[in-house]
Amino acid sequence: MTDIQLPPTDRSCDISQPLERLSPDETLKYKSEQLRGTIALGLLDRITSAVPGTDIKLMKFHGIYQQDDRDVRDERRRQKLEPAYQFMIRVRLPGGICTTERWLKITDLACKHGNETLRMTTRQTFQFHWILKHDIVPVIRGLHEVLLDTVAACGDDSRGVMATVNPQFPAIQAELSALAKTVSDHVIPKTRAYHEIWYGEERIASSEPEEPFYGKTYMPRKFKIGFVAPPNNDIDIYAQDLGYIAIIGEDGKIAGFNVAVGGGMGRTDKAPQTYPRTASVIGFITPDRLIAVTEAVMEVQRDYGNRADRARARFKYTVDDKGLDWIKLAIEERAGSLEPARSYDFTSNADTYGWVESDDGLHHFTLFIENGRLNRDELDKIAQIARIHKSHFRLTPNQNLMISNVTSAEKPKITALLEETGLIAFNEHSTLRLNSMACVGLPTCGLAMADSERYLPSLITKIEEILTRYNLQDEPITLRMTGCPNGCSRPFIAEVALTGRAPGKYNLYLGGGFHGQRLNRLYRENIGEEAILEALDEAFSRYAAERLPNEHFGDFTIRAGIIREVTEGRFSND
Template identity: 65%
Template sequence: MTAHTIEIDRSRDLSQPLEKLGPDETMKAESDQLRGTIAKGLEVDLTAAVPGDDIKLMKFHGIYQQDDRDIRDERRRQKLEPAYRFMARVRLPGGVLSSSQWLKLDELAQAYANNTLRLTTRQTFQFHYVHKKNLRALMQGLRDVLLDTRAACGDDARGVMCSVNPQLSALHAHVYALAKQASDHAIPKTGAYNEIWYGEERKPVKGPEEPLYGRTYMPRKFKIGFAVPPVNDIDVFSQDLGFIAISENGVLKGFNVAIGGGMGRTDQAPQTYPRLATVIGFIDADKVIATCDATMEVQRDYGDRLNRARARFKYTVDDKGVDWIKAEIEQRLGFKFKPAQPYEFTSNGDLIGWARGEDGREHCTLFIENGRVIGRLMDGLRELAKIHKGTFRVTPNQSLTISDIDPQDRPAIEKLIEEYRLDALNAGSGLRVNSMACVALPTCGLAMAESERYLPTLIGKIEAILAEHGLTKEPITIRMTGCPNGCARPYIAEIALTGRAPGKYNLYLGGGFAGQRLNKMILENVGEEAILGQLGTVIAHFARERQPDEHFGDFAIRAGYVPEVKEGRFFND
């Protein structure tokens, strides 16, 4: 496809001239606010897929078309189309849901999604293996418990994240409320979703149907997150727009604002790179929504709409300069940011096991390896949801917190946890409980190597090395993705692997234990033997010469295995 010239709606300045757009921008502009021909395509029985651009438009509705790559070649030999299925991602601000919502998700997974749920790295759920004919039933089932999949994918404000810290009850509740408000505010306003999935009639609107997004929405996805120090579980510096809670005596004062984070990159394309967000100042808590709007408007108006590889906000920030972007946001806000307030992050992991909040309520976080809920685990959580009177919280690290438990109800919860061995992995090594992987094969079309299915095996082999050196309980973050796109936020892990080809990965070392530093590639396009050999060398050295309380990523830099990456622009140097 070639670039087109189409007028972009600009709420800031509608007099701007015609602008050249890339193919995806043209598609959005001509989609009738994300309607396309999705409704018609769902009715076509001759194929399990949807036609043309509707595949891309459905992402805005939280749906990806995929196929089972394990059987792709066999179906090709049989002259059959790929085994097309769909992934649907739930919009779940801050990862919080009720027991009735959990039970509905379980019911829908049994009926339409191959009896499995997956907890994601953005605190929500994905249904996999959904047939086209079942998509509407799935969406309507979610509506029954006030859930949906709006803007869970696509060029819009994705699901908003929020720290999970059960010990800070009142503060977390305040920050979570703001995160949910931001999510509800930032989703697209088009009626397309209700018309396509719920069968509602199109309603006339006064003025633009999308006052913020216009006809072309955002140049690329836009991620927002709220972190509550000292835990950086959401990896706030990986967000396009991050809010770092500043509190005093447990009371929220406001937020430091960080802009321009992002993990995605492309191999062999040095103009693409991960970037950590830059803190630009402090705002009062009542300015959160205005700051979301102003920041998104800047990216909407100045993000690259011709080259999608350079369309994320991080590139806009680097191309224009942090000071220029900050001033542009301030102009739209009508006030200047205050100086950033002091804060400290100590980790980006989860508090696994039981904890008591400041309000006396109990919470239990279960480590769920790579977020996959299936079999015994799914059965046990179903039974637990039937008796649990509080909430569940999906953590940013793909685990699950059974939250808000009255102390007198704890024995019943503990009984089910023991019966179904729901905490079987809670006592895993410090490496395993700090691990994370994307889905990758067989469902992700972008994956070049295994991730979710392989990382547990690889960790077992690394654990043997750690055990030799007495480091089994040493907390070390490790993350794996099947491609360089960064869905598991690999580029800030102390150890990271990104897929290059079947059985081949890039190996990175030196990320920050609190998510505050990028890592650096040490080996390129290598297999398991080379990976274990390199890690064996570094781990042995770490065991011999680490300084008191020194983390593995810090040691890898101090010992000279990789240089410290000062800025994302130098990541590929």
């Protein structure tokens, strides 16, 4: 590492390069007046149910995506109508902590404005779907009533910061959740555009820069941060741009963090220059250095990330293009030297369902929510619990809901409600279903090429029949599905993954690590349900007959030669 030379800071976020050399999105951000654009005017346009022009890209920084109902898109086109535009609004919820007061408010907003549905995401937050343009302001102001916002829930900035959900270690969990909020509050954009557009506040003149860290063009792409505490890798730390792995000292407290950089899931089919990557651990820091190191890592990506080719703008490509040693040196020049990484061990990335008592005498119930989707009936049932529970809920990274910090006095009442409403039956599913996740997919996501959330439940039913045939129904196997290769449900580290290619067609991947430590590899390309089931039948039959004691399915597929191991993301397309 002593031979590595760092060039002068690029500072491309301040447009030291000519605009014509940058991607159109960079120019858009630069000219947006710190994310204001003409959003406020577009909201007043009643001629269309969409937001005109390029403001839809700027609205992502405000946590809002414009979408349309793709189930009716063709019919509306035939009728010469504009698409059935509506919006997705994502909440900023560091660590997934939601007080019961906030839950009731969010439920009310979803039922009034979101087609009586609500979705819990793989990054521990809420998404409202089916929001019409004239309802955006009421939703955002409703969230503000309970001190919630949607700042940086999307866009080229630091996304929602994750934190592990492990009720068996309540003090560690609470500390990590607090740190997630501290980091999130520190790294979100500081522009007043959000307050002006959504809260109606006046613009304040100042001689100081609005964005002292982000500049005028923010990050090259989204940047994801998370905190985890072994042995449970529930947040999939290796899928984060910046991950902090808590190291617990002999006194049972957090001694510091191993720092992991360069993770990311998205790829583009038929584009070998794009690929998923697992994060690399580069060293250890003490807790007092968290903010300095976070800033340093983000600065490196801000200054050296690719702003000409958006498809290669994520931090993972900066790490591979510059080299890990170079990246580490650049971070250390800004934040000081890192200590050698300390040992740790992950054994799972799943949730523990049902009741768990923590060592402080409190109780916690994790409720399985299939693919994170809640309808009106389910929202009403959970609201009954929220009205009597005096603490909070936690959204898990696996799209489930934990009723947290239940006292011994409260537990019988909540247990009775779970049984009376039928919610407790949500946990009565196969091991495979409990270890599955899917992204939203069709009909709302504009990137989806195939169904995922709507299709996975029925596909799992058919896969369950195969597993039962081979007496594998109790084996924990991670299964994830997305409607496209962008990887929102983190499919590329699952033991079995399906990514959409076209309606009814998917790529099948095998060989990921059970606790997210290894990427999987493409096994069958662009196949339908019959071929998917046939391929899995063959693999599961061999697994039942040839596996070693305690051998996970992903590990078996590699040892048995069914699939070649992926050692680095850039080689996963070989």
